[in-house]
Amino acid sequence: MVPDPADNLARERDHHDRLYSGFAQAHFAKPAVAAFRRHYARRFARRVRPPAGARILSAGCGIGDFELLLAPLAAEILGIDLSPLAIEEARAAAARQGVRNVRFECTGYASAALPAGAFDVVLAKFFLHHLGPAALEDFALRARVWLKPGGCLYALDPSRFRLTGALGRLLIPARMARFQTEDEAPVDARRLRRVFEQAGFQAETRMYDFVSTPLAGLFPSWRSGYHLARAADEILVRLPGLSFFGSNVELLARAPGA
DSSP states (O other): OOOOHHHHHHHHHHHHHHHTTTHHHHHHTSHHHHHHHHHHHHHHHHHHOOOTTOEEEEETOTTSHHHHHHGGGOSEEEEEESOHHHHHHHHHHHHHHTOOSEEEEEOOTTTSOOOTTOEEEEEEETOGGGSOHHHHHHHHHHHHHHEEEEEEEEEEEEBTTOHHHHHHHHHOHHHHHHHOOTTOOOBOHHHHHHHHHHTTOEEEEEEEESSHHHHHHHSTTOHHHHHHHHHHHHHHTTSTTGGGGOSEEEEEEEOOOO
């Protein structure tokens, strides 16, 4: 039987509503997870180099903590997410921090009213692996339309071949299940790059990490452990052969220029 996309969306929304009913807020605020977020924000700035006055679309923004970190880099950021609880928390966080150039809407990417050529950057942080094959191709085509000429899409998603995932499923299956839904599928970097190239992008992929991000998830209060693991990752992801088994795939896809 072919899965019903509406059923998939409902399961994703229910899962993330449960995740954002207090657990995610507390987990994301812990030192190691916050350190990962800051590292990824610096990586985003270095790799994407948003232009002055940039408009950024973030698909699957969750509670908006990462988008609020990026606020100084953009004139406007729009975060969208299926979870009403996540959007409620994101809006409250923006109000508490006095951030006025980041707004959040509760909508799926396919139903969002997004004008063509409106954004300099599309961000998809831990989002693409929640899309099935057809939805991924659809998202790539839509992102190409949303972006201005020369704009880029930047994504980070778990790798299908990650060693840490295999070990986690073997040793701590209950904790792994807390962060995963039955419909998600870790990405194959080569296929991911091919999907975006077929949508008209110039795309490249690389491995972002090996142990640091999974370690932050397992030991969220161990900030020094995260930094040590991140330093090791800078070496591990460059080792031929071993990097193939890294944890998360980074995608940078640029739209053709004017």
